Amino acid sequence: MATIKDVAGAAGVSVATVSRVLNDNGYVHEETRTRVIAAMEKLNYYPNEVARSLYKRESRLIGLLLPDITNPFFPQLARGAEDELNREGYRLIFGNSDEELKKELEYLQTFKQNHVAGIIAATNYPDLEEYSGMNHPVVFLDRTPEGAPSVSSDGYTGGKLAAEAIIYGKSRLITLLRGPAHLPTAQDRFNGALEILQQAEADFQVIETASFSFEDAQSMAKELFAAYPETDGVIASNDIQAAAVLHEALRLGRNVPEDIQIIGYDDIPQSELLFPPLSTIKQPAYDMGKEAAKLLLRIIKKQPLTETAIQMPVTYIRRKTTRKEDYDA
Amino acid sequence: MATIKDVAGAAGVSVATVSRVLNDNGYVHEETRTRVIAAMEKLNYYPNEVARSLYKRESRLIGLLLPDITNPFFPQLARGAEDELNREGYRLIFGNSDEELKKELEYLQTFKQNHVAGIIAATNYPDLEEYSGMNHPVVFLDRTPEGAPSVSSDGYTGGKLAAEAIIYGKSRLITLLRGPAHLPTAQDRFNGALEILQQAEADFQVIETASFSFEDAQSMAKELFAAYPETDGVIASNDIQAAAVLHEALRLGRNVPEDIQIIGYDDIPQSELLFPPLSTIKQPAYDMGKEAAKLLLRIIKKQPLTETAIQMPVTYIRRKTTRKEDYDA
Structure with a gap:
């Protein structure tokens, strides 16, 4: 050669x-x-x-850091980023942080050592010196640190839409699931929902949830109905939680949405396959990945930027686990 | 510096x-x-x-080629590989082929240009010259080309177990879904199921399915019940198909498993959250990824190999969409 x-x-x-x-x-x-x-x-x-x-001192590699690819929200994000980067001849080095600082730092080191052209990071630690001290661009995904390029979706509005859907459907005793306290995205949607419930003077309680894992969702759903058997409306923090609540409601013989409304968050592909199909707030995950890649490539190529903190819209997808707005309770 | x-x-x-x-x-x-x-x-x-x-002329990077990370079977595989490689200081360059030869060749070229230390490939094209001509090791995942290092699971036995479960539960008119014809893994499980159905002289029909996508699964499920409204047992080629069939059966007012049994394949994490929870054949996806990484690292380090074609066991997970073996029809 x-x-x-x-x-x-x-x-x-x-x-x-x-x-x-x-x-x-x-x-x-x-x-x-x-x-x-x-x-x-x-x-x-x-x-x-x-x-x-x-x-x-730079390659055609882009570092992509995600919390956990087995959370069904993230494969869509990764595909969106990959498809856009591919069109421009860039490839991904990829890692899961499991939200552990040590793993995150190891991956950032790897990215640096391989002279990545840029990084896309869904991180809980956007303020790390490792990010500001990088001499290649970073786009934050799902997080919006002040002044840094980022792509996220409008979680606060998403939370409001979810609570509005449950209130329109006339639930009387609502359970609001608060996602992991350390995740700003989970707290945005929680705060949005909280505001609407308070404004409407709804009767509701909050359940704290430690993680988005399948196992935690299943035990949370059991505890929910044990603690609040009368609840007739649940606002979940993501679709996995909502699926677990739906499962438990059906197992207990409740009719959904007649006896209890349930709304999820994310709109992962599986949610439509549930029965009844899950009403949810859609985050445009694939497009968020795509936009993050586009923004990063513009920065790498030193092209002019119209905006650096891109917020994508969320939408209420009414399927069959919420009632119509003119529901006659 | x-x-x-x-x-x-x-x-x-x-x-x-x-x-x-x-x-x-x-x-x-x-x-x-x-x-x-x-x-x-x-x-x-x-x-x-x-x-x-x-x-x-070699790095601490490993190339990982998958068909599509948004298929819920693959994130588990990827995590298993990543977790094992990480422990040894290796990182992943990652790409989805979408089963397109062009994309696959582009990724192989990228892997080569970045001097990966090895490749883990879930490919439909294991016989490509690009694989045999590589001067770094390749471990095939989910495919077992003659003589090449590989990790797969025992699809033929898996298909047999699925058909046996449906027959034990006394379905009378069985529908066997044949996964994509070009995927050897899908055909292995199909052939295993076929053998059992023929041995048992069961009354059954076969439906061809073009892909494992969510959209195709949904339309297939509708067509299935339109063509065979009397079917009382469905052997699906993966869990997404089974979820779509379960959804459609419930939508049509069938009781599961009393009126119709359904069995999936893979045991993706979401299957347990369906209601009723899905009976399925479990592939140890995470462990398959881990084993592939271990095998690759042994080859890279020139350690002695006890076996190079590793086949992992599959297991029948009876949840609530199949009937007990002593079911009284």
């Missing part, structure tokens, strides 16, 4: 000159440039990405 | 010598080695992964 040295030798120039041609930076005489490219073609040399990244 | 050149200068040796020390290959006099390491420490030099990969 031909190396950059062979190309330099064949073209009668220095390796540094070949490097400048490869990376299209620094001055190279037009006649020299043509000679170098001819040598590359003759030797069937294709720029080695590793060598290229060494000369340029 | 210190470079390898600075280290060489400070130690009074050549860059090649520093490189040999870094990579622990070739002969280096012990006294020289100590001097180089002292210089590294003094200059606070840490081996740049890109430079390291250039010298070694």
Whole structure:
């Protein structure tokens, strides 16, 4: 296989000159440039990405940090980012932090050592020095630290929409699930819902939930009906929780939505397959990933930015676990 | 930041010598080695992964190729692989092929250009020259090309277990869903089920399914009940299909499992949250990813191998969509 040295030798120039041609930076005489490219073609040399990244101190790799790809919200995000990056010839190095600082720092180190061209991070630690001290761009996903480029969806409005749906359907004793306290996204939707319930002077209680895991959702659902058997409306913090509540309600012989309304959050693909199909607040996960990639590529290419904190709209998807607004209780 | 050149200068040796020390290959006099390491420490030099990969022609990156991470079977696989690789200091470059040859070749090219240390591939094209011509190891996941290292699960037995469960529960008119014809894994489970149904001289029909997508599953379920309204047992090719069939059966007012039994395949985390919870054949997805990573690392480190074609066991998980074996029809 031909190396950059062979190309330099064949073209009668220095390796540094070949490097400048490869990376299209620094001055190279037009006649020299043509000679170098001819040598590359003759030797069937294709720029080695590793060598290229060494000369340029940057690669065509993008670091993607997610909390956990097995949470069904995140594969959509990852696909959106990947599909957009692919169109531009970029690839992903990918890692799950499990919301652990140690794992996150290890991945950031890996990204740096591989000279990624940029990072997309769904992190609980956007204020880490490791982010501000990076010499490549970072776009925060699902988080909006002040002044930093980010893509998120409007969780506060989402929470309001969810609570409004339950109130329109005339639930009398509402249970509001508060997602993990350390997740700003979960707290935004919680606060939005809280505001509407308070405004409406609704009768409601709050249940704290520790995580978004399947196991926690199942035990939470059991505890919910044990503690509040009379509840007739549940506002969940994500679709997994809502599915667990729906499961438990049906298991206890409740009719949904006649006896109890349930609304989720996210609109993961599985929610439509539940029976009755789950009403929920849709976050445009795939498009959020896509927008984050687009924003990052604009920053990498030093293109002008119209906005750096992109907030995507959320929508209420009424399926069959909430009642119509003109429901006659 | 210190470079390898600075280290060489400070130690009074050549860059090649520093490189040999870094990579622990070739002969280096012990006294020289100590001097180089002292210089590294003094200059606070840490081996740049890109430079390291250039010298070694290999990195701490592993390429992972999956069909589609939004298919809920694959995040578990990916996590299993990632968790195991992480423990050994390896990271993932990750891509979805969408089962398209063009995308797959592009990712393989990316893996090569970044000098991955190895590849884990869930591919429909294990016989590609690009795989055999690689000069780094490849472990096939979910596919078992002759003679190549691979990790899969026992689909044929899985299909048999699924059909046996439906027959034990005394379904009279069984529908067997044949997964995508081009996927050997889908055909293995199909053939296993077929054998049992034929042995039992069961009354059954086969429905072809084009893909594992959510949309196709939903339309397939509608067509199934339109074509065979009398069917009282469905053997699905994965859990998404089974969820769609369960949804449609409930929507049509059927009681599950009293009127109709349904069995899935995979045991994705969501299946337990369905109501009634889905009976299914469990593939140990997380462990399959982990085993693939372990096998790959053993090959990379040139450790002795006891087996190279690892087949993981599958198990029947009876939940509430199949009847007990002593069901009285």
